[in-house]
């Protein structure tokens with residue numbers, strides 16, 4: 001039998017880890033997984049507090065999804081994208097049912113990045129304009145177009161990206177000086193007015209779309225209020241721009257709604273790009289889903305995009321089965337309800353640990369920001385810097401005590417599978433409590 005050390009060695013010797021200096025890669029070996037837990041090769045159990053990459057929304061090893069994939073592969077392993085399949089039509093129809101308003105027709109991709117690439121292409125083809133406006137603190141994927149669209153530092157390190165991406169400042173109420181002495185709504189309105197000014201300076205005749213996460217994700221769950229969203233929507237309408245909403249992470253119940261943008265009922269996207277929870281990661285899949293108007297445009301114009309694995313039958317079957325699970329197990333509602341429990345638990349932790357400076361998010365999509373001082377809000381570890389000592393301690397304690405989650409800069413992400421129970425939430429919050437107890441002494445307020 002291969003030992004844990006040999007498995008790690010093989011992984012490290014022959015494969016490359018994402019977003020890592022390779023010598024620093026110190027992976028857990030996952031052996032099996034079920035529900036909100038997974039086990040390493042030596043039998044140690046971890047609570048999956050980030051649903052892997054915020055995608056295993058229905059939990060691990062869900063029998064209905066496994067069965068659907070099994071049934072599908074028993075009939076065919078692959079069908080090229082110009083062939084129709086039953087599961088493809090079913091998934092398209094289900095997506096039209098659950099997406100907001102006029103969004104009706106899907107192009108299937110391999111994941112979130114190429115769903116974003118497709119959305120940008122569609123916006124350029126449909127409007128005949130080029131510029132795409134995106135936020136600094138955003139992530140939209142890893143290939144050149146999507147990486148250029150994302151504003152956070154993951155776009156750096158490989159030379160110039162694609163042209164005609166215009167960057168927008170962030171509605172970051174906790175840190176942006178615009179919010180000093182103002183309510184979040186007042187600050188949000190100023191930030192949204194700045195978007196209009198930027199459109200005017202860039203020339204509205206060249207601006208194709210605003211691209212924004214339906215609910216901000218790994219850049220720090222930095223989310224404006226409805227005031228901002230409504231204004232953005234108006235700006236798009238006023239200047240004939242499309243509103244592309246990135247629902248790769250915030251889709252499929254993550255925020256207690258089907259899609260993050262559903263938290264803003266007056267906002268109607270023109271294009272939704274999604275992935276992750278569409279199959280909960282069981283098979284890679286993304287989708288770019290467009291309004292009826294855009295879909296109709298391509299009835300007599302060439303749709304210049306294609307992928308060998310577009311609408312892969314296994315992904316289609318996994319997508320249908322996932323939506324069935326979300327519905328039959330009321331997981332969107334559970335995310336909303338458990339999100340409230342999670343928030344109460346995080347609030348309790350903030351009463352106990354002064355290092356918690358801010359808590360943001362909704363549903364099972366929440367983050368805490370750790371600070372040295374609540375007055376100055378100085379971060380306990382720097383943005384895009386290696387972890388300082390207290391963050392190293394947090395990271396190590398969580399892992400030692402059996403929690404797997406994202407810890408980035410000075411933030412701990414709380415995004416477990418949507419199937420999580422109150423007792424399991426308590427278990428996770430207790431682990432975070434232990435980790436924070438170890439770093440209380442680093443508070444300088």
Ligand SMILES: Cc1ncc(COP(=O)(O)O)c(C=O)c1O
Nearest residue numbers: 111112113139140141217248249
């Ligand atoms: C908001 C958002 N958009 C796009 C992507 C890229 O998706 P993928 O990694 O599936 O290509 C991600 C991935 O984390 C994401 O969080």
